[in-house]
Amino acid sequence: MTPEEHARKYPQVWERFTPRETLVRYAWFIGIVFVAVWSLNRLEIPWFYFLDAHEQAADLVARMVPPYWEFFYDIAGPLIETIHIATLGTVITVVFALPIAFLAARNTTPNAATWFIGRFILVASRSVNTVVWGLIFVAVFGPGPMAGIWSIAARSVGFVGKLTAESIEEIDRGTTEAIEATGASRLQVLMIGVIPQVLPVIYGTIVYRWDINIRESTVLGFVGAGGIGIMLYSSINQFAWHEVSVMLIAIFGIVLVSELVSATVRKRIT
Amino acid sequence: MLAITDLVKVYPSGEQALGGVNLQVEEPQVVAVIGSSGAGKSTLIRCINRLVEPTSGRVLLKDTDVTALSRRALRRARRRMGMIFQEYNLVERLTVMENVLSGRLGYVSFWQAYRRKYPSQDISRAFELLRRVGLEGYHNTRADALSGGQRQRVGIARALMQQPDLLLVDEPTASLDPKTARQIMRLLCELAHEQGTPALVNIHDVNLAQEFADRVVGLAGGVIAFDGAAHELTPAVLNEIYGEEDWSKTIKKPTAERSAGEDRGSMEQESAAG
Numbered sequence: 001m002t003p004e005e006h007a008r009k010y011p012q013v014w015e016r017f018t019p020r021e022t023l024v025r026y027a028w029f030i031g032i033v034f035v036a037v038w039s040l041n042r043l044e045i046p047w048f049y050f051l052d053a054h055e056q057a058a059d060l061v062a063r064m065v066p067p068y069w070e071f072f073y074d075i076a077g078p079l080i081e082t083i084h085i086a087t088l089g090t091v092i093t094v095v096f097a098l099p100i101a102f103l104a105a106r107n108t109t110p111n112a113a114t115w116f117i118g119r120f121i122l123v124a125s126r127s128v129n130t131v132v133w134g135l136i137f138v139a140v141f142g143p144g145p146m147a148g149i150w151s152i153a154a155r156s157v158g159f160v161g162k163l164t165a166e167s168i169e170e171i172d173r174g175t176t177e178a179i180e181a182t183g184a185s186r187l188q189v190l191m192i193g194v195i196p197q198v199l200p201v202i203y204g205t206i207v208y209r210w211d212i213n214i215r216e217s218t219v220l221g222f223v224g225a226g227g228i229g230i231m232l233y234s235s236i237n238q239f240a241w242h243e244v245s246v247m248l249i250a251i252f253g254i255v256l257v258s259e260l261v262s263a264t265v266r267k268r269i270t
Numbered sequence: 271m272l273a274i275t276d277l278v279k280v281y282p283s284g285e286q287a288l289g290g291v292n293l294q295v296e297e298p299q300v301v302a303v304i305g306s307s308g309a310g311k312s313t314l315i316r317c318i319n320r321l322v323e324p325t326s327g328r329v330l331l332k333d334t335d336v337t338a339l340s341r342r343a344l345r346r347a348r349r350r351m352g353m354i355f356q357e358y359n360l361v362e363r364l365t366v367m368e369n370v371l372s373g374r375l376g377y378v379s380f381w382q383a384y385r386r387k388y389p390s391q392d393i394s395r396a397f398e399l400l401r402r403v404g405l406e407g408y409h410n411t412r413a414d415a416l417s418g419g420q421r422q423r424v425g426i427a428r429a430l431m432q433q434p435d436l437l438l439v440d441e442p443t444a445s446l447d448p449k450t451a452r453q454i455m456r457l458l459c460e461l462a463h464e465q466g467t468p469a470l471v472n473i474h475d476v477n478l479a480q481e482f483a484d485r486v487v488g489l490a491g492g493v494i495a496f497d498g499a500a501h502e503l504t505p506a507v508l509n510e511i512y513g514e515e516d517w518s519k520t521i522k523k524p525t526a527e528r529s530a531g532e533d534r535g536s537m538e539q540e541s542a543a544g
Contacts, residue, residue: 178359178425181319182432183349183376188383192372196363 082227089152105168125158145226277327302483349376352429373431
C-alpha cells in the first residue's frame with residue numbers, strides 16, 4: 001500500500017474533543033477565573049497593609065528569637081493536658097462512633113429510620129468545627145479540660161463514623177452470606193462476618209483521628225476548653241513573643257511525634 | 271429428606287428465576303444441578319435456606335417447612351444446612367480454625383463466639399475435619415494466606431462442622447484449576463457419602479457432574495428439564511438443557527472410567543498441596 005492509498009483508506013484526523021466540548025471546557029475555565037476575581041473584589045481587601053507585610057513578618061520573627069527556653073517548665077503541664085484531652089476525646093469517640101457507623105451503613109442498618117438517624121448524627125457532628133463544639137461544651141460543663149474532651153469527641157464521631165460506615169458498605173457480601181447461612185444471629189454476623197473485614201480501616205481511622213485531635217486540642221484553650229491554647233492565647237495578647245515561640249516549637253514537637261506514631265501504626269496494620 | 275414443591279422466584283426486577291420447581295431428595299446422594307448461566311441454579315440453592323426469599327412454593331427439610339419459618343426458627347433450620355460457595359466466602363482476616371468453628375455459630379452464644387470459647391467437642395471435631403480435608407497443621411494460618419483449593423477445603427470443613435442434614439453447594443469448583451477442581455469434587459462427594467449427608471451441587475462442568483454425582487438435575491429457564499442418573503445424560507438431554515450444540519466430545523465414554531479410577535489413588539499426596 002502506497003502512502004496515498006493508505007491515506008485514502010484510513011482517516012488522517014483524530015480529535016479527542018468535539019468543537020462543542022472544547023468550547024464547554026474553555027467556558028468552565030473562564031467561569032472559574034471570573035468567580036475568583038469576583039470573590040477577591042467583594043472582600044474589599046485593604047491592599048495598603050500588604051505593602052510592608054514582609055517587614056512586619058521579619059519584625060515578628062526577630063521578636064520571637066531567642067525563645068525564652070525556661071518557659072518550657074511552665075508549659076509542660078498544659079502540654080501534657082493537651083495530649084490527654086486528645087487521647088481521652090478519641091477514646092470516647094471510639095465508643096460512640098462504632099455503633100453509629102453500623103446504623104449509618106446501608107447494609108447493616110436495621111431499617112430506613114435507623115439509617116437516617118445514623119447519617120443525621122454523622123452530618124451534625126461534622127458540620128460543627130471543634131472550636132465551636134468547644135464554645136458549646138464550655139457553656140455546658142464550664143471551662144476546663146472536660147469541655148475540651150467532649151468537643152474533641154463530638155467532632156471526631158462524625159469523622160470516624162463516616163469513614164467506618166463507608167468501609168462497612170464496601171465489605172464482601174459473600175462472607176456475611178456464608179456466616180448467615182450457618183444460622184448465626186444478627187450480632188454474630190456483625191462480629192464474625194463484618195467487623196474482621198473493616199478492622200484495619202477502623203484502627204487506621206482512629207489513629208489518624210487521634211493525630212488530628214492532638215493538633216486541634218492545641219487551640220481549644222482559646223475558648224477556655226483546656227490545654228495549652230489558653231497560655232498561647234494570653235502570651236499572644238501580651239505580645240510575649242519569646243514565650244509564643246517556645247510554645248510553637250513544643251507543639252511542633254508533639255505533632256511531629258503523633259504523626260510518626262500514627263504513620264507507624266497505620267503501616268503495620270494488615 | 272428434602273422436598274421442594276412448586277418453588278417460584280420472581281426478582282423485584284420482574285425476572286423470573288424459578289418457574290415452579292419440584293424436586294425430591296430422599297437418600298444421601300450427591301445431586302448435581304446443571305444448566306446454563308441464568309437458568310436459576312444459584313437461586314434454587316439460595317431459596318432452600320432462604321438467603322433468597324422464594325416468591326411461592328414450599329421447601330420441606332425433613333418435617334420442617336422452611337418457607338413458613340419466622341426469622342428465629344429459620345436460623346435454627348439454617349444450622350441443619352451446610353453451604354459451600356464458589357468464592358469460598360471465608361472471613362479472610364480470621365484464622366482457619368476461626369473459620370471452621372464459625373460453622374457452630376448457631377449453637378453458641380454471642381459472648382462465647384466473641385471470646386472464641388467453643389465447646390471442647392466442637393474443637394476436637396474441627397481438628398478432625400481439618401485432618402480429613404488435608405489441612406492438618408493449618409489451624410492458626412490466616413485464611414488469606416491459603417491457595418484457592420485450600421480455601422475451599424476450609425469452606426467444606428466449615429459446612430461439615432454444622433453436622434448438617436443437607437449440603438448446599440454453589441459452584442464449588444468454578445474458581446479452581448481443573449486438577450484442583452477434581453480433587454475438591456472428589457473430597458466433597460466422599461465426605462457427603464461418609465457422613466450420609468445428601469448434597470445439592472450446582473456445577474457448570476458437565477464432565478465433573480457425570481463423574482462424581484449420583485444423580486443429575488438439569489435446569490433450563492427456571493424449570494427442571496432433566497432428572498435422572500448421571501449415565502443417562504445424552505446429547506439429546508444436553509440439547510434440552512443448554513440448547514443446540516455438538517455434545518459428542520462432552521459425553522463421557524465408557525473407556526474413560528478407568529482413568530478416572532486411577533487418579534483416585536493419588537489423592538492422599540495431592541490433597542494437602544491443593
